[in-house]
Amino acid sequence: MKQQIKIVDTTLRDGEQRPGIVLNVEDKLELAQILDEIGIFEIEAGTPSIGTEGIDYYLQIREKVKKAKISVWSRSNTKDIKNAILCNPDIIHIGIPISYVQIYSKLKKNKVWVHNKISECMDLILSENIQVTIGFEDASRADEGFMIETAKLIKDNGGNILRIADTVGVLTPQRAYQIIRRIKDKVDLEIEYHGHNDLGMAVSNSIMSVKAGAGYIDCTLLGIGERSGNCNLKEFVKSTSHFFEVGIDKMRLYYAENMLLDIFHKKVN
Secondary structure, eight states: OOEEOEEEEOTTTTGGGSTTOOOOHHHHHHHHHHHHHHTOSEEEOOOGGGOSSOHHHHHHHHHHOSSSEEEEEEESSHHHHHHHHHTOOSEEEEEEEOSHIIIIIISOOOHHHHHHHHHHHHHHHHTTTOEEEEEEETGGGSOHHHHHHHHHHHHHTTOOEEEEEOTTSOOOHHHHHHHHHHHHHHOOOEEEEEOBOTTSOHHHHHHHHHHHTOOEEEEBGGGOOSTTOBOBHHHHHHHHTTTEEOOOOHHHHHHHHHHHHHHHHHHHO
């Protein structure tokens, strides 16, 4: 039996960070419906704290999407999380810095602050009976020991899913495998992998992440996303169809890509 992989589509959140790409509410609602129809397990709908669409947008997505889970992305502060809760998502994803360069140099914080923030944010979300996932930002440059220690904290606080993010897009397939395998060997958490394509390896890294034990893979239509993009959904599905079961309707996937291209074409003209 093929290994079951759940696809998390982040076209509506990370995909829109691609330079020159702007999706209005109507575009996003239309894309959310087709993503649901093609078999996406989870649709990452956006970042409520930005305030570009408003809470009504997220509530409309909940009405239109019939099968897929709806998640929203939040920074690790209680104000943003409270905004996310108002959107009534199935899942709130918290991004937390995990590399020392982000913790100490960028944010001027420390490891104790990271752990306190995780506990505080998780307690708030779980008290609302909403599922929470924690994302290790810049995991590709992080200390493995600290990641394992933090993963244990997440497990102890009631978490089940950990997202490993190659935020700066520097991982190679071998290194992606090593990071995920070592965390899986130490902590009983499900792993989600979020790769960027700066070195052209987002699909390869995602495949090796699955081989290392990841059960969730983040993708976007046409591979759009911040800088050089994210893992291309169609390429990942085509590359893995003989090895993994992703539950994606390939014919409807082509339709979804064409829909996105039509949206871009209309905006250009």
